[in-house]
Amino acid sequence: MIRFECDYLEGAHPLILKRMEETNFEQTAGYGEDAFCASAKEKIRKLCGGIDVEVHFLVGGTQTNFTVISAALRPHQGVLAAVTGHINVHETGAVEAVGHKVLALPSEDGKIRASQVRMAYEAHWNDKDHEHMVQPGMVYISHPTENGTLYGKEELQALHEVCQELSLPLFLDGARMGYGLMSEAGTLTLKDIAKFTDVFYIGGTKVGALFGEAVVIANPLLRKDFRYFIKQNGGMLAKGRLLGIQFDTLFTDGLYFEIAKQADALAMRLKDAFVKKGYRLRYDSYTNQQFPILPNDHMEKLKEKYSFAFWEEVDASHSAVRFCTSWATKEAAVDELIRDIEAL
Amino acid sequence: MIRFECDYLEGAHPLILKRMEETNFEQTAGYGEDAFCASAKEKIRKLCGGIDVEVHFLVGGTQTNFTVISAALRPHQGVLAAVTGHINVHETGAVEAVGHKVLALPSEDGKIRASQVRMAYEAHWNDKDHEHMVQPGMVYISHPTENGTLYGKEELQALHEVCQELSLPLFLDGARMGYGLMSEAGTLTLKDIAKFTDVFYIGGTKVGALFGEAVVIANPLLRKDFRYFIKQNGGMLAKGRLLGIQFDTLFTDGLYFEIAKQADALAMRLKDAFVKKGYRLRYDSYTNQQFPILPNDHMEKLKEKYSFAFWEEVDASHSAVRFCTSWATKEAAVDELIRDIEAL
Amino acid sequence: MIRFECDYLEGAHPLILKRMEETNFEQTAGYGEDAFCASAKEKIRKLCGGIDVEVHFLVGGTQTNFTVISAALRPHQGVLAAVTGHINVHETGAVEAVGHKVLALPSEDGKIRASQVRMAYEAHWNDKDHEHMVQPGMVYISHPTENGTLYGKEELQALHEVCQELSLPLFLDGARMGYGLMSEAGTLTLKDIAKFTDVFYIGGTKVGALFGEAVVIANPLLRKDFRYFIKQNGGMLAKGRLLGIQFDTLFTDGLYFEIAKQADALAMRLKDAFVKKGYRLRYDSYTNQQFPILPNDHMEKLKEKYSFAFWEEVDASHSAVRFCTSWATKEAAVDELIRDIEAL
Amino acid sequence: MIRFECDYLEGAHPLILKRMEETNFEQTAGYGEDAFCASAKEKIRKLCGGIDVEVHFLVGGTQTNFTVISAALRPHQGVLAAVTGHINVHETGAVEAVGHKVLALPSEDGKIRASQVRMAYEAHWNDKDHEHMVQPGMVYISHPTENGTLYGKEELQALHEVCQELSLPLFLDGARMGYGLMSEAGTLTLKDIAKFTDVFYIGGTKVGALFGEAVVIANPLLRKDFRYFIKQNGGMLAKGRLLGIQFDTLFTDGLYFEIAKQADALAMRLKDAFVKKGYRLRYDSYTNQQFPILPNDHMEKLKEKYSFAFWEEVDASHSAVRFCTSWATKEAAVDELIRDIEAL
Incomplete structure (x- = not known):
């Protein structure tokens, strides 16, 4: 997971x-x-x-x-x-x-x-x-x-x-x-x-x-x-x-800012992938939290390999969810997730 | 200090x-x-x-x-x-x-x-x-x-x-x-x-x-x-x-108990030193906190090198104080303190 | 007043x-x-x-x-x-x-x-x-x-x-x-x-x-x-x-019920008068509180002689207000108010 | 009572x-x-x-x-x-x-x-x-x-x-x-x-x-x-x-002060009676509350006719109690109580 x-x-x-x-x-x-x-x-x-x-x-x-x-x-x-x-x-x-x-x-x-x-x-x-x-x-x-x-x-x-x-x-x-x-x-x-x-x-x-x-x-x-x-x-x-x-x-040598910046960049890569895939966004976020609206079958598929937060039901077949990156998110994990989204 | x-x-x-x-x-x-x-x-x-x-x-x-x-x-x-x-x-x-x-x-x-x-x-x-x-x-x-x-x-x-x-x-x-x-x-x-x-x-x-x-x-x-x-x-x-x-x-391999035991042992060495020196004790503690009653001039002298807590005034020339040991207390520190007490 | x-x-x-x-x-x-x-x-x-x-x-x-x-x-x-x-x-x-x-x-x-x-x-x-x-x-x-x-x-x-x-x-x-x-x-x-x-x-x-x-x-x-x-x-x-x-x-001889009943009856007379006058009602109340929506000029006119509570602005020219009766309301006061409403 | x-x-x-x-x-x-x-x-x-x-x-x-x-x-x-x-x-x-x-x-x-x-x-x-x-x-x-x-x-x-x-x-x-x-x-x-x-x-x-x-x-x-x-x-x-x-x-025509004064006066009459009887007082009060210390048998006797508050046990045979006067205390009630105390 x-x-x-x-x-x-x-x-x-x-x-x-x-x-x-x-x-x-x-x-x-x-x-x-x-x-x-x-x-x-x-x-x-x-x-x-x-x-x-x-x-x-x-x-x-x-x-x-x-x-x-x-x-x-x-x-x-x-x-x-x-x-x-x-x-x-x-x-x-x-x-x-x-x-x-x-x-x-x-x-x-x-x-x-x-x-x-x-x-x-x-x-x-x-x-x-x-x-x-x-x-x-x-x-x-x-x-x-x-x-x-x-x-x-x-x-x-x-x-x-x-x-x-x-x-x-x-x-x-x-x-x-x-x-x-x-x-x-x-x-x-x-x-x-x-x-x-x-x-x-x-x-x-x-x-x-x-x-x-x-x-x-x-x-x-x-x-x-x-x-x-x-x-x-x-x-x-x-x-x-x-x-x-x-x-x-x-707050030594700008560590706080550097690690936050990197997390934001990874989140924006995810956002691009969601948008490219045609998903709407529940909120238009430019920060480390991303809120795509997924078709429920895609959501279920992704759940097999990834954990993310259920946000709210949007309609009978769509759900808003939340993906977060952080200072600790690995680039490879984001790459893999993006590939899996593209492949849905 | x-x-x-x-x-x-x-x-x-x-x-x-x-x-x-x-x-x-x-x-x-x-x-x-x-x-x-x-x-x-x-x-x-x-x-x-x-x-x-x-x-x-x-x-x-x-x-x-x-x-x-x-x-x-x-x-x-x-x-x-x-x-x-x-x-x-x-x-x-x-x-x-x-x-x-x-x-x-x-x-x-x-x-x-x-x-x-x-x-x-x-x-x-x-x-x-x-x-x-x-x-x-x-x-x-x-x-x-x-x-x-x-x-x-x-x-x-x-x-x-x-x-x-x-x-x-x-x-x-x-x-x-x-x-x-x-x-x-x-x-x-x-x-x-x-x-x-x-x-x-x-x-x-x-x-x-x-x-x-x-x-x-x-x-x-x-x-x-x-x-x-x-x-x-x-x-x-x-x-x-x-x-x-x-x-x-x-709670793996009894670590909690072992380190507490060691702190208690060091505290009891301190207690012995206080008693041997003729100090009364504010409370008769067998744990890591010790409460000797010090003549104020001894208290002042010890303060130059050690920090400890003032507890309460006992009379015009005596004060109850608190010394604590812990899992982290070094044996050498206790030795040194005891020597300094004996030398007062 | x-x-x-x-x-x-x-x-x-x-x-x-x-x-x-x-x-x-x-x-x-x-x-x-x-x-x-x-x-x-x-x-x-x-x-x-x-x-x-x-x-x-x-x-x-x-x-x-x-x-x-x-x-x-x-x-x-x-x-x-x-x-x-x-x-x-x-x-x-x-x-x-x-x-x-x-x-x-x-x-x-x-x-x-x-x-x-x-x-x-x-x-x-x-x-x-x-x-x-x-x-x-x-x-x-x-x-x-x-x-x-x-x-x-x-x-x-x-x-x-x-x-x-x-x-x-x-x-x-x-x-x-x-x-x-x-x-x-x-x-x-x-x-x-x-x-x-x-x-x-x-x-x-x-x-x-x-x-x-x-x-x-x-x-x-x-x-x-x-x-x-x-x-x-x-x-x-x-x-x-x-x-x-x-x-x-x-709760002796049904006093509580009797006085409440009388207040309700007076309130219903007021309600009838409001409706007859063509006022809409903010809430359809069958109790002692009545909430007519008054044209603001009528509201101002009534204020000269009666006190009642402003409830909320409904639109630029209308306001919902509240009239209450109680166990103490005099029939004559209600009569007078109704006459004045009719005369607006 | x-x-x-x-x-x-x-x-x-x-x-x-x-x-x-x-x-x-x-x-x-x-x-x-x-x-x-x-x-x-x-x-x-x-x-x-x-x-x-x-x-x-x-x-x-x-x-x-x-x-x-x-x-x-x-x-x-x-x-x-x-x-x-x-x-x-x-x-x-x-x-x-x-x-x-x-x-x-x-x-x-x-x-x-x-x-x-x-x-x-x-x-x-x-x-x-x-x-x-x-x-x-x-x-x-x-x-x-x-x-x-x-x-x-x-x-x-x-x-x-x-x-x-x-x-x-x-x-x-x-x-x-x-x-x-x-x-x-x-x-x-x-x-x-x-x-x-x-x-x-x-x-x-x-x-x-x-x-x-x-x-x-x-x-x-x-x-x-x-x-x-x-x-x-x-x-x-x-x-x-x-x-x-x-x-x-x-606060019209000094009513508050007048009725309080009268209650105090009645309380002082009670106090005098307690003292004259030889009772000690738990508190030396000059106001409407009086706190005599009664022998328990006297206390029990008085209880048959009067209500008063138990305050605290003083010793095995004595209790402190409280008697209050107020704006409503009747002079006759105080007279009667005093007579009964004297007769104990």
Whole structure:
């Protein structure tokens, strides 16, 4: 079985394992207060353009999402997000478990627009009974989205501006950040993202690390006491150095960007093969996730040799599925899959 | 600086890193549904005496504590624990954050007794206004305790019996389990613990792993939907295999027990040195944590070369401190420290 | 100004005030453990057909909703409800604040169907990643709905059957119960509702009482420790007798039913007037809430003399609005309004 | 049976019922936005010295406590309170249910001192691992306390000053406020309390009202969006006018103060009788709650005719009990009780 169902099928980039081995017996303080973390944070700060940001490391994406949201909102507030957003569908209600409603906005492509944020905000405040409703208190977006789509620079800037105007912190979930930054269709840099959001994170789990998400907080209000939140929510690793070592390695000599770029390139080869074969695409993704709509018999045939994720039924004879590449995807595996598609 | 302040100063046992490297490019399903986890779970089940238990892997201790407690209690219930219990003092109110009061019982040595549980239970139910008070719904103990002390077999059995009688699940926090099991003063085996508790966990973070806690659930009621709880609380690692690989390695050829035994032996050498020097001990520990009471000038002198944890002021000229050994502690470091103590 | 904007514009039915005055200096135990409550509960039990139910009194609707839901669900579960349900839109996220997601189902008329419940349940369990999603754990409906519509006996029975089959407790919010029971279009009796739901409540606030909701629990699992939940959630009135006195009065000589019937009759007179005038209706309600779609100039004209609730913009020149009658509505006020409508 | 077990045995002061009857058919807006509430708020503001405060009405004490605390704290913060404080023992963990730990301070008499607050604060911040502990975020006191004791003006001022210095909002639970203000031993006025606290409430339930607590917020930060919190926590009465009418009546012509004064006077007569009889007092209360220590045989004898609350066992033959007077206590009942005590 050759697996393409997600981007967390393997361990970590070998350079990370190597660095972990080299440093294994160095003694360091716990809880992220070590030199590896300090170095990784400094590198991330520089990549963000040297602006004044605070960097923290957490273990996983769901944890990062509910920790950030918990730190940002008061109890009567909710978070605006695409109805397809990870926090709305795939985190077992973790945001609700910390007390907040996800205020879902309709979305066809996984993105939300500045105008939607404004409308939702105004609908709330224009209602004379607004105290009976959850107050919008934050905006959550993901980049790339769960559908592999990307925000353009103007789109993010527009969201930034409306959020600033309405005093809504803008939170960007970058679980797959690398694949967005390096996409041939991408127009956003890390500096742009640092500039246009109040808080975001750079995903490690899906881009070369064993695990780990680097949270970057620009908004001073969200920084206050953030380490308490990490601890309370179970994200403060005793051996915090492990996160420092991983991110330090990923941001040495551009490793993070290089491996993401390669995964994107392989994904685009797959996309070309799907299109050439005549398949429609459920979402037009230029990142490491690809969503072809397969005739069901082709899907069954491919399943014999490959694993990939079922996405949704499109009609009686077609299904949307998801293939992912990652930093670990082998070129040969992609070649083989393409040959098999062509031969269907 | 030679560090003794905690038992998470280094990375992982080299055999773990080796195994992670060997398996790095194997593709596996995510979220703990892989063969490494299955193998590790099977080994743990066997060590528990082959009884019917369910095993899950989580990332850290605080996370494990609030996840288990959240799964076990209804909203109006609280958890009985020693006032010194980790959940009561060092988890930033994580248990309260999931909605439950920690019902603190007095404790001099970190342990609670069966009679205390019974008294607290009866005090609750005998009060005619019991509905105005938090209902005891679970009992939390740690073994070894935060003070390095150990439950004897009779003590745990007595707690088990009272808990069974009163329908209170008994939860044992085994963050430092190995050091307790292998202590020269220990009378409890893993089988005993599996038999006498409803749920417990075997700590990996402090005993050879990079991170990870293995939760063992005997009580069927607590098993129901437990994976939802892991996910909701941020403990479901995408690359769950990392937990499987680590625990599988630790429970191959008795590695977990061997390294814990060695750490305990080094700790006992330290203890002897403290006692020989005439220091009193804050707690009489036979595990990897040692709590000597140092004259403040000795404490200051030792600080120049060693790091260790300040515990509490005992009087104007004495302080209780904590020295820890671990699976990673070097014999030479202990030798050197002992020589320096003798020379004070 | 003559007010029709809601059904809580006045105090209480005079018989309630009279009874409160008569009993004012009787000394009783607090927290609902008095003879008035006992008597009221007994009357409600009889009206429910003498089946084995437990009755509790709470202060208000939002409080009752989150208290019942909090008692019924485990943390990873959510409650299925119409997207228009009160808990989803008008309770400031109280359900989320106690940790649960409202799993909103589409609805045009405020009702949900048995087939929707089944589909949502199956969609959850058929997803192989169901542990990453909120588990449906309860079904919430309101009768009458927020739109004045009613469940028919077959509809409620179908919901009951699917809920029984899927082990989902069925919870019916009866904040306006009386107006539903006495509607000319109603086919459900209190006995039916007691038989077909696991828990429901009979609204007092909007049907003659100063305040108060009577929760009727048939399902034994939901009864367990329910008084703790009332207390924890702030619903346990020190002078609980006030709730007992009110419900005892409402259920003496059929007062509750009589006053609701009269309000419905007045509402139907309004409805006739709207229809006769040629207005469309936003919802086809046979209860005390009426939702005509007014030309905006008519709306403005009526506003000069009457208060009523703006519901939503229908098109550039029309608005849906809500007029309510209640137990306290004066016949003369309705006459006057009808004359003014005719004269528009 | 003549009842003295608590101060909520009867309905409401007759003037309140009269006013409710007079206004019963006036139509008003819901949710506290009516003229009765406006008038009551204005009267309370004046009694607070005309300073800039915001006033809200809630239904009960537990609800008020968790609503205020929920509005004031961030998730990682807890509330400092006497170990005997109502929030710590008699609210079914409502504060924990909204996510916060009660940080209990030792207390013999129900009060806490400024020095205790400072010590707890400093202990937290001086600990290098403070992020692993709940951060003190608020101070809760009650006046009179649950033990009938009173803060002196200097004591409250000292608490105010330390709280200001440490940026901890000071919250005073005045469920029995009237009995404190009118006590012969009282040195605090309503103006003092408004000046020295950030938020407090004036209890209605126990001092003449059917129910209701008037929250007075001086600190602007705590006011923000407070009505959302009332709604989310179930405290926003649809017929909010009922709270306005009650407090407006209580604060017309000094009714609140007059009835509290009379209750205190009756309580002091009881106290004298206990002392004259040779009973010790568990707490030295000058308010409406009295805590004599009775020989058990006397206790049993009195039980035949009177109800009162068991407080705690003092020794094998003595019990502390509580007798309460209230605005509704009849002079004749006190006379009779005193005669019966003398005759024991």
